[in-house]
Amino acid sequence: MKRHAPTLEDVARAAGVSRATVSRVVNGVRNVDPDIQELVRHAIARTGYAPNRAARSLVTRRAETVALVISGAGDGFAARVFADPFFGRIVTGALGHLRARAMHPVLLFAESEAARSQVVDYVRQGSVDGALVVSVQGDDPLPGLLLSSRIPTVLFARPSRPMPVSYVDLDNRAGARLAVGHLLARGCRRIASICAPQDLSAGRERLAGFREALAEAGQVDPPVAEGAFTLDSGVRAMARLLAEDAGIDGVFVANDLMAQGACQLLREKGKRVPEDVAVVGFDDSSIAVTCRPPLTTVRQPVEEMASAMAKLLADAVQAAPAADSGVLIFQPELVVRESA
Amino acid sequence: MKRHAPTLEDVARAAGVSRATVSRVVNGVRNVDPDIQELVRHAIARTGYAPNRAARSLVTRRAETVALVISGAGDGFAARVFADPFFGRIVTGALGHLRARAMHPVLLFAESEAARSQVVDYVRQGSVDGALVVSVQGDDPLPGLLLSSRIPTVLFARPSRPMPVSYVDLDNRAGARLAVGHLLARGCRRIASICAPQDLSAGRERLAGFREALAEAGQVDPPVAEGAFTLDSGVRAMARLLAEDAGIDGVFVANDLMAQGACQLLREKGKRVPEDVAVVGFDDSSIAVTCRPPLTTVRQPVEEMASAMAKLLADAVQAAPAADSGVLIFQPELVVRESA
DNA sequence: ATGAAAGCGCTAACAG
DNA sequence: CTGTTAGCGCTTTCAT
Numbered sequence: 001m002k003r004h005a006p007t008l009e010d011v012a013r014a015a016g017v018s019r020a021t022v023s024r025v026v027n028g029v030r031n032v033d034p035d036i037q038e039l040v041r042h043a044i045a046r047t048g049y050a051p052n053r054a055a056r057s058l059v060t061r062r063a064e065t066v067a068l069v070i071s072g073a074g075d076g077f078a079a080r081v082f083a084d085p086f087f088g089r090i091v092t093g094a095l096g097h098l099r100a101r102a103m104h105p106v107l108l109f110a111e112s113e114a115a116r117s118q119v120v121d122y123v124r125q126g127s128v129d130g131a132l133v134v135s136v137q138g139d140d141p142l143p144g145l146l147l148s149s150r151i152p153t154v155l156f157a158r159p160s161r162p163m164p165v166s167y168v169d170l171d172n173r174a175g176a177r178l179a180v181g182h183l184l185a186r187g188c189r190r191i192a193s194i195c196a197p198q199d200l201s202a203g204r205e206r207l208a209g210f211r212e213a214l215a216e217a218g219q220v221d222p223p224v225a226e227g228a229f230t231l232d233s234g235v236r237a238m239a240r241l242l243a244e245d246a247g248i249d250g251v252f253v254a255n256d257l258m259a260q261g262a263c264q265l266l267r268e269k270g271k272r273v274p275e276d277v278a279v280v281g282f283d284d285s286s287i288a289v290t291c292r293p294p295l296t297t298v299r300q301p302v303e304e305m306a307s308a309m310a311k312l313l314a315d316a317v318q319a320a321p322a323a324d325s326g327v328l329i330f331q332p333e334l335v336v337r338e339s340a
Numbered sequence: 341m342k343r344h345a346p347t348l349e350d351v352a353r354a355a356g357v358s359r360a361t362v363s364r365v366v367n368g369v370r371n372v373d374p375d376i377q378e379l380v381r382h383a384i385a386r387t388g389y390a391p392n393r394a395a396r397s398l399v400t401r402r403a404e405t406v407a408l409v410i411s412g413a414g415d416g417f418a419a420r421v422f423a424d425p426f427f428g429r430i431v432t433g434a435l436g437h438l439r440a441r442a443m444h445p446v447l448l449f450a451e452s453e454a455a456r457s458q459v460v461d462y463v464r465q466g467s468v469d470g471a472l473v474v475s476v477q478g479d480d481p482l483p484g485l486l487l488s489s490r491i492p493t494v495l496f497a498r499p500s501r502p503m504p505v506s507y508v509d510l511d512n513r514a515g516a517r518l519a520v521g522h523l524l525a526r527g528c529r530r531i532a533s534i535c536a537p538q539d540l541s542a543g544r545e546r547l548a549g550f551r552e553a554l555a556e557a558g559q560v561d562p563p564v565a566e567g568a569f570t571l572d573s574g575v576r577a578m579a580r581l582l583a584e585d586a587g588i589d590g591v592f593v594a595n596d597l598m599a600q601g602a603c604q605l606l607r608e609k610g611k612r613v614p615e616d617v618a619v620v621g622f623d624d625s626s627i628a629v630t631c632r633p634p635l636t637t638v639r640q641p642v643e644e645m646a647s648a649m650a651k652l653l654a655d656a657v658q659a660a661p662a663a664d665s666g667v668l669i670f671q672p673e674l675v676v677r678e679s680a
Numbered sequence: 681a682t683g684a685a686a687g688c689g690c691t692a693a694c695a696g
Numbered sequence: 697c698t699g700t701t702a703g704c705g706c707t708t709t710c711a712t
Binding site: 007008009019020024026027052055056057058059060 | 704705706707708
């Protein structure tokens with residue numbers, strides 16, 4: 001048995017041609033005699049050859065790989081990410097586009113200072129050609145680090161502090177207005193909100209849209225409680241809201257997971273959803289369907305957005321090292337189910 | 341501005357030493373004069389040098405990276421994976437160990453034939469030193485492919501067909517017996533099960549343990565319905581069970597997600613949990629806590645198992661190419677909450 | 681259309 | 697303790 005994996009050299013010898021020819025066949029470069037191609041393919045199959053990525057990457061200066069970084073913080077971060085279908089949609093969307101471009105996606109978690117710098121090292125070492133990053137935390141230092149390392153980067157959602165970087169985002173303000181409009185239309189008179197962390201651009205925008213729409217309808221200073229995107233935090237926020245004003249008859253919640261939490265608490269407090277309190281979520285994640293009752297929610301076209309993100313990155317990688325940044329804003333859509 | 345990233349050569353020049361010396365400093369090899377070390381470190385910082393992974397990997401024949409492959413099938417596979425906290429626990433556990441060994445985890449999805457062969461290519465190209473694989477599907481061809489590519493591999497759970505590969509697993513049979521024992525002890529007389537896919541070893545073992553324990557207590561041929569680990573399938577399986585025998589007063593469900601589905605259906609049918617029907621889940625995932633009522637469940641020490649898996653792999657990578665396979669079996673534990 | 685040869689950036693003997 | 701040197705496996709001009 002051979003010690004090492006077969007190399008181009010081995011295949012060349014087996015086929016009786018030069019390394020260069022085998023390389024051409026492997027890479028599908030034309031200008032190779034069909035007969036010889038056949039010969040080489042045979043030799044490849046016989047030897048069980050697989051190109052060595054490191055060697056190739058060393059000369060092409062390409063890894064054919066992009067990082068998909070989920071950046072946040074706290075204990076059990078990975079566990080939390082895996083409890084939220086939202087990320088599954090992002091991964092699905094990005095995968096679709098990357099597979100087509102024959103780019104390998106590599107999922108990385110940056111949940112701590114140490115992990116973050118490991119991620120930065122990883123990309124700086126040329127292991128990937130670029131990074132797609134999803135921050136769950138406001139003021140995430142990662143985009144800045146990546147940017148100053150001159151790594152092609154595309155963010156999901158606008159960075160909390162302005163910087164020259166590409167990103168895709170949802171028109172969050174419009175989403176909130178959609179939700180409030182629906183609540184108003186079904187006759188709610190006392191509307192509250194469980195908002196997202198305010199250090200996140202999306203969190204601020206959704207709250208701003210909520211307040212604007214409500215102000216236009218004449219309700220000022222509505223009850224608001226902040227959650228952290230988790231189910232638990234939704235339960236607690238709803239409890240606070242009820243304590244503040246027991247007469248609430250409509251709630252706009254900044255994501256589906258917290259909306260599910262709100263529904264749970266409401267039921268425990270003897271309130272019927274939507275008869276006593278109508279609830280509108282955000283994201284249209286799979287939870288919206290499995291929740292009891294199924295959630296009326298603001299649909300974010302996550303898969304499309306993630307796919308666009310991948311496309312933006314692929315373009316940036318292909319182009320000059322410093323391609324100019326692109327921004328893509330998507331429009332939300334209201335999906336009416338039973339909770340409101 | 342420089343065209344390319346700085347290389348060892350650049351740093352060496354800047355520090356007035358040879359490439360080898362810089363390399364030694366970078367890799368923490370001793371035998372380097374402290375003063376020179378300082379000098380070199382300075383030069384590294386000034387130039388913003390980061391070692392090129394491809395070049396290093398080419399000579400060391402190490403990628404310092406392992407793949408964590410989640411293998412299954414079907415549309416929206418990634419989405420389903422991200423809806424199940426179980427995987428989050430695996431990732432968390434594996435990450436802990438890998439980070440300590442300065443190994444980079446790369447999460448890969450093998451949800452289709454095409455994706456699977458991409459994964460195999462990826463590992464065969466030497467992009468990773470080994471693979472940790474979690475199959476959600478019986479008869480997964482991936483372990484076999486990896487094995488015949490002579491890639492160090494460790495599986496989560498026993499492969500459906502015997503093969504010389506390392507794996508960690510739970511004593512699933514014991515877990516089922518724990519659950520049945522509890523149901524029996526609380527007085528259930530008519531116990532059913534929502535089992536997992538029977539092409540999975542874990543599915544077969546849990547069902548076997550269930551039947552054994554019940555047979556010993558004198559209940560033969562209990563009602564059984566198969567689910568697919570998803571919430572939806574749990575709902576449907578529970579409906580079938582009830583249709584078959586309305587007198588069921590206890591259910592052993594093969595995972596928490598399906599148990600949640602069962603609880604939902606039970607409630608809709610006007611049955612109280614646990615008063616009318618007691619439900620025991622499996623895994624002790626985060627769902628067990630957030631479910632209403634919180635689930636009594638069989639705890640699987642997933643994080644520990646995943647960590648052990650990573651350790652097994654790291655050892656295999658360090659050792660000879662063909663280190664002998666190791667098998668580690670963990671014991672389950674019953675966690676009593678409110679559902680039974 | 682094919683081959684020869686020059687590196688890509690790094691590590692690891694081997695000298696000194 | 698430090699420098700010199702020989703590749704690792706591959707792509708890519710440049711000849712032929």
